[in-house]
Amino acid sequence: MHSSIATALLTVASSVLAQDFSNDGNYGSPFPDTTYPGFESTNPYAIAGSLSNQTSPPKYPSPWGEGLGEWASAYSKARAFVSQLTLEEKVNLTTGTGWELDRCVGQTGSIPRLAFRALCLQDSPVGVRDTDFNSVFPAGVNVAATWDRGVAYARGQAMGYEHKGKGVDVQLGPVAGPLGRTPEGGRNWEGFSPDPVLTGVMFAETIKGTQSAGVMTSAKHYIAYEQEHFRLVPDSVNYGFNITASDSANFDDVTMHELYLWPFADGVKAGCTSVMCSYNQVNNSQACQNSYTLNYLLKGELGFQGYVMSDWLGTNSGVASVLAGLDMTMPGDSNAYDSGDSYFGANLTVAVLNGTVPAWRLDDMAMRIMAGFYFVETNITRDPINFSSWTRDTFSYEHYFVGEGWTQVNNHVNVRSDHANLIRSIGARSTVLLKNVNNTLPLTGNEPLTAVFGDDAGPNSNGPNGCPDRGCDDGTLGMAWGSGSAELPYLVTPDTAIQNTVLAAGGAYESVLSNGALDKMGSLARRANVSIVFANADSGEWFVQVDRNLGDRNNLTLWQGADEAIAMVAGSCSNTILVVHSVGPVLLEKYASNPNITAILWAGVPGQESGNSIADVLYGHVNPGAKLPFTIGANRTDYGTDVLYTPNGDVPQIDFREGVFIDYRAFDSHNSTPTYEFGFGLSYTTFNYSNLQITKLDAGDYVPFTGYTSEAPTYGNFSTDPAAHLFPANFSRVPLYQYPWLNSTNLTEASSDPQYAAPGSFPVNAQNGSAQRIPKAGGAPGGNPMLYDVLYRVQATITNTGSVAGEEVPQLYISRGGPHDPIRELRGFERLSLQPNGSTTFSVDVTRRDVSSWDPVEQDWVVRNTTKRVWVGRSSRKMELEGVLA
Known part of the structure; x- marks a missing residue:
C-alpha cells in the first residue's frame, strides 16, 4: 500500500480507535507480528484497523434508557418501582452477592422492604445448569443447522419454561459471541454459525422464545470473544502462560458493524433484556469497561434499553466500568471468587456519595435492570428459587461456601414436561446428510447384520454426568464442556437406539464400542451388511482442560482415536456409514473420497436424545433437511484464521486482519474448494428451483437519524451524610x-476500588447528564428503523421432484458489489416442507440493511451505487437462480 494512502486510512481508522480511559495501561513497544498463516482482507480499513496495541475511543456519557419502542410500558413500571428505592437498594440490584454464597450461579441483593427477592441468574444456553430433573437441549450449532426459525423459538421457549420452573429470572444465553472466527474456537458450539445473518436470526428467535416464558435473557458474549486462550489472567497463569491482561481482539469499525455487531443488533431489536460483556479486550480496552462498545455502539447506536452485566469476574474496575456502561457485576466478587471484595457493592455507594458516579447513572443502572424485569414479568411476586447450584443434596447450607444457614435447598422440581419429544425432533432435523452414494440411506432395519462401531456410539462408563461440567470425551458426544453445559437427565446412546430399531425390524445387531479394539472391529465389519461407525470432536471452556485441549481445539481432526477405527471398518466393509458428532468443522476430505464410505452424516451436539435422533434419520423416520451452518474445509489452513495458542506479549494481541472474510467468505474470496460448503446438505428426495422473481418496493430514501435524548432523569433522594449509609445496627453479616x-x-477508607479517583478526574462528558445527540445509525432498538425498510422482495418456486416428502432450505445470497466486499453473503433463507410433486414459493424480503455497507467516516450505513447481484441456491456454492436488484 502506498505510504500516503496508508497514513490517511490509519488516520481515519484512528478517529474511531482512539485511546479509551478505561484501558488499563500502555503496554510499551509493539509486539511481534502475529498474523496467522492465512489471508488478509482486501479492505484497507480492515488492515489499518487491525493493528496490535491500537486503542479504543472514549465515548461518554453512558446513555440512559428512555423506554423506546416496546419498552415504554416496562419503563413506566420500572420508574414507579425505582422511585421508591434507597441508595443501598439501588446498589443491591447492581451487585452480585458473591460466588457460592447464594443458590444461583449469580444472584443480586434483594429488596425485602418491597418483597422483591434476589434476581437469580443461571446458566446455560442448553438447559438449566447445576440442578436435576431438567432437560438438555441440542446445542446452538444444531439449531443453526436446522435453518428453521420455528425451531429456534420453540427451543428457546421450552428452555425458558424450565428455567422459570426452577425459579430462575435470567437465563444466561443465547450466544452470538463467539461468532466463529476460528473453527477451533472452544465455545463456538454454544452459538450458532460464523455467518452473522444465520446467527442473528437464530439468536433473535431464541430470545423471543425464552422471554415468552417470562424469563430474561442475557445475550452474550459481547463482543469479539473469539477464542478461549488467554481470556483471563489467573487461568492463563495456572496453565503456565505469563500474561498480565486478557487478550485483545484488534479490528476495525467496518468489520465490527458488518460482522460481529450484526447479530447483536438483531438481538436488541428482538428485545433482549440484558447483554453480557465478555472477558477479552477490544482494541486494548476491557470489554466490560469499553466505553466505545458499551456506550456508543450498544446503548447509543443500537438503542439497547436493557442492562449490561459482566461475565463472571469480567469486571476490572468500579467507577471506570460504571461510567463506561456496565450496569451489573457478576458474581459480585472482584479479582477472584470469594474474595470478600467487590468493585460495586459498598464501593458503588461510596462513588455515588462522593460524586464520582453521578446519581443519575446509578438510577439508570437500576432502571435498566428493573425495566428488563418488567419487560418479561408482570409483577414482583415470583415463585421461590427451588434448587442449589452447589449440591444435589436435599438439605445443605443456604450460603454454601461459608457453611451457614442449614435448610432445604433442593426441592428436586421436575421441569422437563414433554420436552424430550422436541429435543429428539431438533436432533434429527439438525442432522446434515453430507454423502449418500446410490441411496445407501435410509436403511430398512432388517439388513441381515447391522454393526455399530466406535467410542462415540456408546456410554461414558461413569455415567452421562461422570465428568464435572462434561469435562471429558468419554463415550458419545451428547454435550460439550464448560459453563454452557447442563446435567443430563439421561443420554440415549446411538448403540442403544440403533439396536432397538434393528431388533424391532427383525434384524441382527452387534457392536464394538472401543476404538482400541481394532482387530475385533475388522472381524465384525467383514461380516456386516452395513457398518455404522461413530466419531467425534469436542471442545469447551478454558477453565477445563481435556486431552491437552485448553477449551479451544488443538486441531480439526477427530478424537478418541477415531481415524484408525474408521480406517479399519471402512477397509473391511464396503458399505460403511460415518456419523460425526462434533462441535464444529472437522476434516473429512479423505472420508468424502473413500468409496467404501457410502454415507456421511454430521450430527453435531444433539443433547439427551442423541441416539434416538440419529436412528430417526438413519432409518428414514425423518428425511434429513438440515444444512451445514459452517464450512468443512479440506485443510485447516483454508480457513485463513486460527487460535493464538502462544502469547505474543504480556497482553496477547489478536489482529483480525481478515476483516469480514471468515468461513465461506474466505473460501470464496481465495477460491478454495471446500469438502462441504456452508449451507450444504442432502435429502432422501430431490428438489427443483425455478421462476425467480425480483420485485422492487417503494420504501423511500434513507434518512440518517437526528435528535437528542432527554436529560438524564433521577429518581428519589438520598442523604449525602456517610453516617446515614453505615451498616444497620445489630445486622448479622454472612x-x-x-x-x-x-x-x-x-x-x-470505605472504598477499596483501585481506580478510585477524585471528582473531576474523568474524561470529558463521563458525568454529563445533559441531553445527548443520538447517533445517525440509531434511534430505536436495533438501530435506525429505516435500516429495516423492505426494498425488494425475491421469490422463487421450489418443487419436490422426488418420491418422498422432504424439507429443503433455499438460500438467498447477495453481492453488495463493492471492491472489498465478499463475493456473496447470505441474506435470507426458509425451511420448506414439500410433498412429492408439490411446489411452494420461497420468499425473502430484502431490507435496506441487507444491501448497505458501513461507512466509517460517515459513521452510518450507506447503499453504494454498485450492481447488486442475487442468487437463490441450495448452498453457498450451488446457485440455481441468478438475478440483479434493479
Whole structure:
C-alpha cells in the first residue's frame, strides 16, 4: 500500500480507535507480528484497523434508557418501582452477592422492604445448569443447522419454561459471541454459525422464545470473544502462560458493524433484556469497561434499553466500568471468587456519595435492570428459587461456601414436561446428510447384520454426568464442556437406539464400542451388511482442560482415536456409514473420497436424545433437511484464521486482519474448494428451483437519524451524610457476602476500588447528564428503523421432484458489489416442507440493511451505487437462480 494512502486510512481508522480511559495501561513497544498463516482482507480499513496495541475511543456519557419502542410500558413500571428505592437498594440490584454464597450461579441483593427477592441468574444456553430433573437441549450449532426459525423459538421457549420452573429470572444465553472466527474456537458450539445473518436470526428467535416464558435473557458474549486462550489472567497463569491482561481482539469499525455487531443488533431489536460483556479486550480496552462498545455502539447506536452485566469476574474496575456502561457485576466478587471484595457493592455507594458516579447513572443502572424485569414479568411476586447450584443434596447450607444457614435447598422440581419429544425432533432435523452414494440411506432395519462401531456410539462408563461440567470425551458426544453445559437427565446412546430399531425390524445387531479394539472391529465389519461407525470432536471452556485441549481445539481432526477405527471398518466393509458428532468443522476430505464410505452424516451436539435422533434419520423416520451452518474445509489452513495458542506479549494481541472474510467468505474470496460448503446438505428426495422473481418496493430514501435524548432523569433522594449509609445496627453479616452499606464514614477508607479517583478526574462528558445527540445509525432498538425498510422482495418456486416428502432450505445470497466486499453473503433463507410433486414459493424480503455497507467516516450505513447481484441456491456454492436488484 502506498505510504500516503496508508497514513490517511490509519488516520481515519484512528478517529474511531482512539485511546479509551478505561484501558488499563500502555503496554510499551509493539509486539511481534502475529498474523496467522492465512489471508488478509482486501479492505484497507480492515488492515489499518487491525493493528496490535491500537486503542479504543472514549465515548461518554453512558446513555440512559428512555423506554423506546416496546419498552415504554416496562419503563413506566420500572420508574414507579425505582422511585421508591434507597441508595443501598439501588446498589443491591447492581451487585452480585458473591460466588457460592447464594443458590444461583449469580444472584443480586434483594429488596425485602418491597418483597422483591434476589434476581437469580443461571446458566446455560442448553438447559438449566447445576440442578436435576431438567432437560438438555441440542446445542446452538444444531439449531443453526436446522435453518428453521420455528425451531429456534420453540427451543428457546421450552428452555425458558424450565428455567422459570426452577425459579430462575435470567437465563444466561443465547450466544452470538463467539461468532466463529476460528473453527477451533472452544465455545463456538454454544452459538450458532460464523455467518452473522444465520446467527442473528437464530439468536433473535431464541430470545423471543425464552422471554415468552417470562424469563430474561442475557445475550452474550459481547463482543469479539473469539477464542478461549488467554481470556483471563489467573487461568492463563495456572496453565503456565505469563500474561498480565486478557487478550485483545484488534479490528476495525467496518468489520465490527458488518460482522460481529450484526447479530447483536438483531438481538436488541428482538428485545433482549440484558447483554453480557465478555472477558477479552477490544482494541486494548476491557470489554466490560469499553466505553466505545458499551456506550456508543450498544446503548447509543443500537438503542439497547436493557442492562449490561459482566461475565463472571469480567469486571476490572468500579467507577471506570460504571461510567463506561456496565450496569451489573457478576458474581459480585472482584479479582477472584470469594474474595470478600467487590468493585460495586459498598464501593458503588461510596462513588455515588462522593460524586464520582453521578446519581443519575446509578438510577439508570437500576432502571435498566428493573425495566428488563418488567419487560418479561408482570409483577414482583415470583415463585421461590427451588434448587442449589452447589449440591444435589436435599438439605445443605443456604450460603454454601461459608457453611451457614442449614435448610432445604433442593426441592428436586421436575421441569422437563414433554420436552424430550422436541429435543429428539431438533436432533434429527439438525442432522446434515453430507454423502449418500446410490441411496445407501435410509436403511430398512432388517439388513441381515447391522454393526455399530466406535467410542462415540456408546456410554461414558461413569455415567452421562461422570465428568464435572462434561469435562471429558468419554463415550458419545451428547454435550460439550464448560459453563454452557447442563446435567443430563439421561443420554440415549446411538448403540442403544440403533439396536432397538434393528431388533424391532427383525434384524441382527452387534457392536464394538472401543476404538482400541481394532482387530475385533475388522472381524465384525467383514461380516456386516452395513457398518455404522461413530466419531467425534469436542471442545469447551478454558477453565477445563481435556486431552491437552485448553477449551479451544488443538486441531480439526477427530478424537478418541477415531481415524484408525474408521480406517479399519471402512477397509473391511464396503458399505460403511460415518456419523460425526462434533462441535464444529472437522476434516473429512479423505472420508468424502473413500468409496467404501457410502454415507456421511454430521450430527453435531444433539443433547439427551442423541441416539434416538440419529436412528430417526438413519432409518428414514425423518428425511434429513438440515444444512451445514459452517464450512468443512479440506485443510485447516483454508480457513485463513486460527487460535493464538502462544502469547505474543504480556497482553496477547489478536489482529483480525481478515476483516469480514471468515468461513465461506474466505473460501470464496481465495477460491478454495471446500469438502462441504456452508449451507450444504442432502435429502432422501430431490428438489427443483425455478421462476425467480425480483420485485422492487417503494420504501423511500434513507434518512440518517437526528435528535437528542432527554436529560438524564433521577429518581428519589438520598442523604449525602456517610453516617446515614453505615451498616444497620445489630445486622448479622454472612462472611464474604457483598453488601451495599459502609464500614466507615471516611469515604476513602470505605472504598477499596483501585481506580478510585477524585471528582473531576474523568474524561470529558463521563458525568454529563445533559441531553445527548443520538447517533445517525440509531434511534430505536436495533438501530435506525429505516435500516429495516423492505426494498425488494425475491421469490422463487421450489418443487419436490422426488418420491418422498422432504424439507429443503433455499438460500438467498447477495453481492453488495463493492471492491472489498465478499463475493456473496447470505441474506435470507426458509425451511420448506414439500410433498412429492408439490411446489411452494420461497420468499425473502430484502431490507435496506441487507444491501448497505458501513461507512466509517460517515459513521452510518450507506447503499453504494454498485450492481447488486442475487442468487437463490441450495448452498453457498450451488446457485440455481441468478438475478440483479434493479
